[in-house]
Amino acid sequence: MATVEPTLLYTQLQSTSLQIRLLKVRSGDVESGETQIVCDMDTVTFNHSLPKYTALSYTWGEAEPSITITVNGVRRGISSNLAAFLQQWIDCRRNSSRIIYVNGYLWIDALCINQEDEEEKSVQVSAMGRIFSSANATIAWLGVEAETSAIGLRYIREMARAIKATWSKGTVDFYRDLGTWFNRNPTLAEAIATLGTTQEPKFLLNNEIWDGILRIFQRDYWTRSWIQQEIVLSQVVYIWCGPNWAPMDDVRELERFLTDLRVEFGAKLDRDLNLSLWQDIIGEWRHPLVRDMLKRITHFTRLGTSIKQESSTDDLRFGLLHILEQACGSFKATDPRDKLYSLLGVVNLDFPPDYTQSTEHVYTEFTKTCLRGKHGLQFLSIAGPAAVNGPTGIHHLLLPSWVINWDALSCQTRPNSRAALFAK
Structure with missing residues (x-):
C-alpha cells in the first residue's frame, strides 16, 4: 500500500491557543480492500464557536495501515477497523438509521492528530478530556457485526x-x-x-x-x-x-x-x-x-x-491509589506510557504528557507525583519488584525499586504482608 509523508497532510497547529482538527466524510465505499472514501479535514480553535462534532472511541487494530483513504486530496493509510467505521458512518447517513446526527464533523485521533509529531501529540493528548467532554456525542465503535x-x-x-x-x-x-x-x-x-x-x-x-x-x-x-x-x-x-x-x-x-x-x-x-x-x-x-x-x-x-465528588486534594490523592491500580491493572495500552496518559483527564494530578520522554522516565516522574502529599506512602504498597504470572505482553523496564511499573500491575503478585503493612 502506498504511504505518504505526514507533512503533506498536516500543518502545524498554533501554540498560543488550543486547536484541533475535525474530519468530515464526503463519500466513499470499501470493497475487497479498495476504498474510495474521501474526507475533508479542517483546523478549528477550541473556543465558544467550536462546531458540533462526534468523537470516536475505538481500537486501532493492526499496527500497519491496510486501507487507503483520501483526506484533503492526500492519500492516507488507516486500519481496517477504522475503515469499517467510516463505511458504517456513510451507510447510516444514506439511510438515516441512527439516532444521532451523522452529517457533521468527526474527531478521530488516528487522523486528527499528527502521530509522527511527538510534541503535537503530547499537547493533543493533554486535551483529550476536553475534546471528549465537548463533543456532541461519542461513538464507542466495537467493530463489525457478529452473529449475535x-x-x-x-x-x-x-x-x-x-x-x-x-x-x-x-x-x-x-x-x-x-x-x-x-x-x-x-x-x-x-x-x-x-x-x-x-x-x-x-x-x-x-x-x-x-x-x-x-x-x-x-x-x-x-x-x-x-x-x-x-x-x-x-x-x-x-x-x-x-x-x-x-x-x-x-x-x-x-x-x-x-x-x-x-x-x-x-x-x-x-x-x-x-x-x-x-x-x-x-x-x-x-x-x-x-x-x-x-x-x-x-x-x-x-x-x-x-x-464528580468534591474532595480536598489529599482526599483525591488517597482515592487515586485504588483508581490507578484498578485502571492500570485491568486495561491495556500498546504504548506503556499510555497506561498513565489515558487517565489524565479523570485524575486530579498536574502531569502533562510528554512523548519525547522514555517510559522509565515517565513512570519515575509519575510515581514521584503520587508520592507527594499526605497519603503518598500508600503507593509504595504496589511499587518495586514483582512476580509475573505466565506469559504476558508487558514491557520489561529498568526501574528503581520504589517506582511503580504501571504496565505490570495486572500481572503482579505481591506478599499480603507487604500490602497490609501500608494499609495500617
Whole structure:
C-alpha cells in the first residue's frame, strides 16, 4: 500500500491557543480492500464557536495501515477497523438509521492528530478530556457485526426501557413479588427467566439473547485503556457494533438492575429464606462471564462518580491509589506510557504528557507525583519488584525499586504482608 509523508497532510497547529482538527466524510465505499472514501479535514480553535462534532472511541487494530483513504486530496493509510467505521458512518447517513446526527464533523485521533509529531501529540493528548467532554456525542465503535451482536444490543435497549418504566427496588418484595414482576414484564422474562410448562423460571445463560450481550463485552474494545476517560467524560455515548447500536446509559441501567438483584438475592440467602424456584437464576448470575461484565461496567460508573465528588486534594490523592491500580491493572495500552496518559483527564494530578520522554522516565516522574502529599506512602504498597504470572505482553523496564511499573500491575503478585503493612 502506498504511504505518504505526514507533512503533506498536516500543518502545524498554533501554540498560543488550543486547536484541533475535525474530519468530515464526503463519500466513499470499501470493497475487497479498495476504498474510495474521501474526507475533508479542517483546523478549528477550541473556543465558544467550536462546531458540533462526534468523537470516536475505538481500537486501532493492526499496527500497519491496510486501507487507503483520501483526506484533503492526500492519500492516507488507516486500519481496517477504522475503515469499517467510516463505511458504517456513510451507510447510516444514506439511510438515516441512527439516532444521532451523522452529517457533521468527526474527531478521530488516528487522523486528527499528527502521530509522527511527538510534541503535537503530547499537547493533543493533554486535551483529550476536553475534546471528549465537548463533543456532541461519542461513538464507542466495537467493530463489525457478529452473529449475535444485533440481538444483544436490541435487548439491552428493550430491557433498559422496561426497567426504567417499571423497576423500583424500594417497591418490589424480592421474596414474594419477583416472579409476578417478571411475568408482568415479558421483555425481561424472555431475556432473564424463561417459564416452562410448570411455570418454573429457568435462567438460560447460554440462550441467544445473553450470548449476544455477553459477547459484546468480551470484545477487545473493553480492554483498551483510553476508553476509560473517553466514556466517563463524554456527554452521551452510543455503542455501535456494525449497523446495530445501544446507548451506554441503557447498559448502565441493565448493570444497576442486575446488581440490585444479586445483592438482594444474597441478602435473602443470608437470612435462610427459601427462594425456591429462583435458585437457578441466583447461581447463573454468579457466572464469571456475568460477573466480569458487571465489574467492567461498574468501573466506569465508579470512575465517573469519583471525579464528580468534591474532595480536598489529599482526599483525591488517597482515592487515586485504588483508581490507578484498578485502571492500570485491568486495561491495556500498546504504548506503556499510555497506561498513565489515558487517565489524565479523570485524575486530579498536574502531569502533562510528554512523548519525547522514555517510559522509565515517565513512570519515575509519575510515581514521584503520587508520592507527594499526605497519603503518598500508600503507593509504595504496589511499587518495586514483582512476580509475573505466565506469559504476558508487558514491557520489561529498568526501574528503581520504589517506582511503580504501571504496565505490570495486572500481572503482579505481591506478599499480603507487604500490602497490609501500608494499609495500617
